[in-house]
Amino acid sequence: RQQLVTWGLEDLSWREWSVFVSRYLGMVSQIDEAIGRVLAALNELGLADSTLVIYTTDHGDNCGSHRLIDKHYVMYEDVVHVPLVMRWPEVIAPGMVREEFVVHALDLAATVCEATGLPIPSDYQGRSLMPLLRGELPADWREDVVATYHGAQFGLYEQRMLRDRRFKYVWNPTDVDELYDLAADPWELRNLVGQPEYAKVLRSMRQRLLERLVAQGDGLVRTDWMQRQLSEGRKLGVNR
Known part of the structure; x- marks a missing residue:
């Protein structure tokens, strides 16, 4: 809610939101045209088949999802699940899609x-x-991935996230944690933390996240006390 207040988004109508969305879509069209120019230049130079082209980005944008804009202190798919498109005709089969990794x-x-x-x-x-x-x-490919946020814009609000091919767990040390079943709830509208039928999944995700953070030397879990906060889910209310 802090982001809603900071950006003045609490009571926006769709007419007001449509300005953000239209500009976002305009930028998508602009990027698409620019990439086309790059690929056309490679063709003209005779380098298309032997050149590895990678298209990706560092993050997405909420652009109205969850009533938010920008990218800060949330771990929604809109922000962390970004495109990765690669072209290298001599190596990569045209049209190949790898979604299982x-x-x-x-x-x-x-x-x-x-x-x-x-x-x-x-x-x-x-x-x-x-x-x-x-x-x-x-x-032996990885089964999950970790993302971190260090509270750079809206104060010292740390977040850590673990995502596998079905579930996403977000550790909010100073607020309610989040657990989403991405297969059943791809828009992340239902937080499953506190739901008894997902208690085992939650414990497993917390333990796996702790193991990853310790292995990576994450400063947030450098003390035994903070490690217990994560592994035991020490929170008020629904996190119990």
Whole structure:
């Protein structure tokens, strides 16, 4: 609600929201045209088949979803689930779609390293996507991904998120946590925290998130006390 108050969004009508949405769609059209110019230039230079083209972005935008704009202190799919489109005719089969694997931005640097013959640093956390682009099925691929927010715009409001192919868990250390079944509720309108039938899923997601954060050296869980806050779900009301 703080974001609603900060941006003055609490009582906007659809007519007012339509201004945001129309500008967003206009930017989409502009980007689409610009990408077309890049691809056309590659064709003219005879480099299209041998060039790896990657289209992605660092984050999305709420653009009215959940009555919000911008991207801060939320972990909704509108913000964290971004496009990743790659073209490399000599390697990637046209029209191939890989939706069965969880990937993130850290994988891009590793992918470029392998594609160009450079070594991937041994301590790097990302993985090359080249096996996926070749149509392979790596048996040891990750099952989930972590995202972090450090409260840069609206005060020190930390968030951590764990997402797998079905569920998303958001740890809000100073507020109600969130759990969504993305298969049944893709728009994330029903928070399942506090629902008895999802208690086991919630415990599992909390433990998995804790393990990932500790392994990554996340400062938010550097003390035993904070680790217990996460693993035990120490919150008021519905989090119990």
